[in-house]
Amino acid sequence: MEKGFFKRVYEVVSKIPTGKVITYGQIAGILGMAKGARIVGYAMRIAPDHLPNHRVVNKQGEMARENIFGGEGIQRKRLEKEGVTFLETGCIDMERHVWVISEESF
DNA sequence: CGTCTGACGATGC
DNA sequence: GGCATCGCCAGAC
Numbered sequence: 029m030e031k032g033f034f035k036r037v038y039e040v041v042s043k044i045p046t047g048k049v050i051t052y053g054q055i056a057g058i059l060g061m062a063k064g065a066r067i068v069g070y071a072m073r074i075a076p077d078h079l080p081n082h083r084v085v086n087k088q089g090e091m092a093r094e095n096i097f098g099g100e101g102i103q104r105k106r107l108e109k110e111g112v113t114f115l116e117t118g119c120i121d122m123e124r125h126v127w128v129i130s131e132e133s134f
Numbered sequence: 135c136g137t138c139t140g141a142c143g144a145t146g147c
Numbered sequence: 148g149g150c151a152t153c154g155c156c157a158g159a160c
Contacts, residue, residue, distance in 0.1 A: 063155045065142040092141035
């Protein structure tokens with residue numbers, strides 16, 4: 029699957045530690061495309077199943093359409109299982125769980 | 135090579 | 148806080 033960009037996106041996603049989340053914009057920034065959040069989103073849309081794509085959320089800490097993962101609340105359920113906490117608003121507690129990349133060796 | 139498309143983001147109302 | 152618009156750029160066709 030030599031999708032160039034997409035492949036790199038998948039690389040980053042696969043490195044997300046359990047209990048952490050990352051935003052599309054962050055991934056884009058890591059890959060050198062600060063404005064490429066949409067590309068990342070598109071990449072996730074066709075992402076292979078084996079990726080922990082449920083750890084990729086938008087900047088508001090909200091998850092993508094819940095039915096994308098095969099059912100309503102599936103993504104949230106999986107995240108909670110990994111120790112991710114949610115706010116009263118139903119959004120992920122980004123301040124606590126946003127993944128800060130230690131090294132940009134991509 | 136032209137167009138359309140988006141799991142986004144920032145801005146403005 | 149919710150909704151509309153614009154910008155953004157790699158793929159698919």
